[in-house]
Amino acid sequence: MSSKFPDWNNLAGFGEKMLDQALGHVGSLAGRMLEGNVRLGVTGLRRAGKTVFVTSLIDNLIRGGRLPFMDVVASNRFLAARLRSSPDRSAPRFAYEKYLANLTATPPHWPAATTGVAQLRMALRYVPVSSMRRSIQPISTINLDVIDYPGEWLMDLPMLNQSFAEWSSLTLELIEHQPRRQIGARWLHWLSTVSADQTADETTAKEGAAHYTEYLHACRRSQANLSLVQPGRFLEPGELAGAPVLTFCPLPAPASGSAPAGSLWALMSGRFEDYKTNVVRKFFLEHFARLDRQIVLVDVLGMLNAGPAALHDMRMALTACLEAFRHGRGGWLSKLTGGQIDKVLFAATKADHIAASQHGNLKNLLDMLVSEARNAIRFEGATVDTMALAAVKCTETVTTEHQGRKLACIQGTPLGRQKPTVLFPGSIPDGPDLFPLDIAQPYRFMDFEPPAGVGRDGRGLPNIRLDQALNFLLGDRLT
Amino acid sequence: MSDRNHSAPVWQAPVELEPLRPAPDGGGGNRPGPDEFAGPAGAEKVRDISRWNWAVPAFFGGVFALVLVVLAFDASDLLSRAFASGYAFGLGVSGLLALVVFAALWLALDEAISIRRLRRIDALRAEAERLVIADGHGSAGHFADAVSGFYRDRSDLAPAIESLHTSVNDAHNDREVIALIDRQVLAPIDQSAYNSVLRASRDTAVATALSPSAALDVVIVLWRNLKLVREVASLYGARPGRFGSWRLMRRMLANLAVAGVAEGLSHVAVEALGGSIAAAISTKLGQGMVNGLLTARVGVATMVLCRPVAFTPANRPSLGRVRTELLSVPKDVL
Missing domain, CATH: 3.40.50 (Rossmann fold)
Structure with missing residues (x-):
């Protein structure tokens, strides 16, 4: 016994x-x-x-x-x-x-993206x-x-030191600027229909979270390839898919400074704290501390x-x-x-x-x-x-001649193709002037397939x- | 940052080049062989600031020519006198003379070859330094070929060179290639050279501690140092010849002087202490250690002079291990 x-x-x-x-x-x-x-x-x-x-x-x-x-x-x-x-x-x-x-x-x-x-x-x-x-x-x-x-989860770490109010104001400040403003138009529209003081109900919360998650996905997909997308579990929920802890979104602070218990703000704020303690802090302590x-x-x-x-x-x-x-x-x-x-x-x-x-x-x-x-x-x-x-x-680095100039090129199979090719991938400036104004899209670095027989x-x-x-x-x- | 030589002055948009056509120099087929390698290509020669005086070469050249003429006269004199005293005797003397001349030529040739090898090592070292300072990309392949060509006939280094060639790829920049040569080809040589230095310094320490006279000390130090220099130099693929480089000779002469002086001092010390046996032994031992350390210094100097890539602060051989090794000598001797 x-x-x-x-x-x-x-x-x-x-x-x-x-x-x-x-x-x-x-x-x-x-x-x-x-x-x-x-x-x-x-x-x-x-x-x-x-x-x-x-x-x-x-x-x-x-x-x-x-x-x-x-x-x-x-x-x-x-x-x-x-x-x-x-x-x-x-x-x-x-x-x-x-x-x-x-x-x-x-x-x-x-390998496929880590989930x-x-x-x-x-x-x-x-x-x-x-x-x-x-x-x-x-x-x-x-x-x-x-x-x-998943790299998305890393973006949760800064949230550990933030309160719901701080996080909300930072996120809302971020979305003021392009290209986020355009990407997040639908969520912003939803935000204008609700107020922080209104009585909480699950449907509104779910709606808000759904719009916000969609905005995050759009950020990730966008041409601008945005990195600062929080919270990470909204994108890669892992084992938490559909859990109530993932149904919140940033809200503009209530006008009176504090919101009554039972309001939408109180509900979201509580879930944010839950998310921090039970998801982010747990992950951090287990793996990063x-x-x-x-x-x-x-x-x-x-x-x-x-x-x-x-x-x-x-x-x-x-x-x-x-x-x-x-x-x-x-x-x-x-x-x-x-x-x-x-x-x-x-x-x-x-x-x-x-x-x-x-x-x-x-x-x-x-x-x-x-x-x-x-x-x-x-x-x-x-x-x-x-x-x-x-x-x-x-890839292999090779030197080729192009229009009378010697160029250091690379030889490899670009992503999605079958045959290797030689290409000049462009060069990286060695000064701080990374994006000259007179060239629309100065960089087009390509991805490559792993070489055959690697x-x-x-x-x-x-x-x-x-x-x-x-x-x-x-x-x-x-x- | 803006003075980098590889920043493109003209904007070149990304472009795909079809069909596949590497430039002729990309394949590495026409790299210069090790013998074609001719010193630092772009390095400017340091201008000699001392004033050139025509009289100096004229003086030494004239003296040399005169000596040659005197020798030739003497030789013909000698031959005619030898033939005058008998035909067979004359033949014998002329045979001897031919032997001497032939041997002298042979020695000169030998010396020339060894000096040439030392020069090539110097050129390699200068080139390595230039590449490291330039911090570029793509020119160290020639250098790697030159080094492996230099060690072509060394079967003991073949695996190291083989592994160097497998580990260098097109992504390594010049510094990295030189670092790889350093750690894959030269590091094993350093190890065995350092071991010979250790052995030689122990030998000298023990032998001079035991030897009864100053003259014997000098002979031992001279012989062991010469042997050490030859050992170390041949490990690195250089042949210092009988004269080697003057820097080494100067260091050795300094050593010999110290060997003599240390002996003189030891007498003074022993007399001052009352000539007890213990005192005599301890001074002898101290003297042995000094000689051992100096031998080690010669050995390390040889390593520095004969290495095709200069030592970095990280792998410079230190006298620390020699010191600890030498401290165990008294135990062995007593």
Whole structure:
């Protein structure tokens, strides 16, 4: 009989159990000290390439053939990596095999957009550098935890510090400007028919939420590719589809300053608070609160395609959601318990969509875009770097001649086509003047299909600077 | 930022180029071979600011020519006198003379080849530095070919060069390619060179600590340093020859001077301490350590001079490990 009261007839057994438990705790603590866990936060807005990045990261660590810039690999100390079951059994496992199969299929295709959270743990085995550690433990292990989630959910994090009134006024202020004003016309019209003070009823709430969700979807679909769309679960509800916690929307503040109980404002405000506590805070605590390292993936090229509004929007969105994380440099205690992010890498993804000679400019542009967030993180004491990378390299850089000029072009299969082609993707200016007024749409960077037969050579998915990113993020933990 | 050389001056709209036609230089078929590689292409030569004086070369050239003439006269004199005293004797002497001349030519050729190899290493290093400073893209492929061509006949480096070629791709910029050469091809050489330095400094330390006389010290240091320089240089593919480079020689001469002086000092010290055995032993040991450290310095200097890519602050060989290694010498000797 197992109850919290010991079985008095079997005291010895009880003692043994206690001892077992205690030893188990000590053992796991020692294991933590010796094994070390690294929680890597892969942060990125929608379509930044989180899923493909995680897939390529896992594949490259497992195969280990394309990581020459990882010190642990270059010095032949890296033994191998393998997948382990995650200690958190509640979240679904990251379907690495499925995504890899997508990429290596004939014809290859990109994984579909992520709709829910998934996580995976990898164990990395290596030989430590210091001879003292080697004498205690000839082979060390660290566990690398990565999670994947819809980028939309990231946009919920700034809401944690806002009240319903604050959030409403910010959202309503945002919709004052084009192109949102046009996109949200229907919702704005609905808003003009209701007042915050009116008596709450479920139909009105549902109506409002439906109009607002439609507006968010339109923002996401729009030409301008807007990033700042809150709340994220309205777009990707995950397991919450149709739950009452998702039926609210921003409201203009009641004229009298406060609304009576039972009013529409009170109902929406209550649901907003519910959403914050039960959805956002839960997600944050489970997955983001104890990160050690963070990589922020930014689809700079996509934003350039979409225009200045998108770029501005993305900048605001990034700065806002990075504030939620705890950056800084902790001592040995925080290393043991985890808790502060001490290294952050900003990465411009899809660097293979431009010629390699442009990577320097892409990195400079990213530097410029994230300068505020980067300075804030640096101020907290964490180390920050920026990089232009591609998780899966789909193109080759070639030099061709066009109208008497030599152009650095790329060769690859554009999305939706069957045959590879050579194209000049355009160039990135190296100054702050990104959108010259005399050219209507200066950027048309194309997406590419994964190359046929990718990863067949068994060395890991081809990538650009994934190894340098990993060395920056994990290198000091693999010594 | 605006002075980057790869910013396009003219706006070029994105365009798709059909059909597929890479430019002729994209394929890499006509890259210059390792022997065609001729130093830093765009680097301006540093102008010699010292005033050129015609009298200096004229003086040394004249002296050299005169010495040659004197030698030729002496040789013909010698030959005629040898033939005068007997035909067989004359033949023998002329054979000896031919041997000397031939050997001298052979030595000169050998030296010329080794100097040429050192020059090529210098050129490679200058080119690497230029590429790193320019921070461009697409020109380091030639450099990688030049380095792998330089180590073409080294079978022990073949796997490293093979892995270099598999890991470099078109997305790497020049700095990254050079960093890859550094860590994949040169790092293993550094490791074994550093091990020879460690061995040599231990040898010198132990031997000079045990040797009874200053003259013997000097001989040991000279021999071991020469051997070390040759070992390290041949690891990097350079052949310093009998004279090597003057910088190395200067360092070695400084070492020899210290070996002599240390001996003199040790006598003074021992006498001042009353000449006890312990004092004598400890000064001898101290002297050995100094010689060991100096040998290590020569070795590290050789590594710096013979490396086709300059060391970065991150991988510069340090004397730290040599020091700890040398501190264990007293235990071994006593």
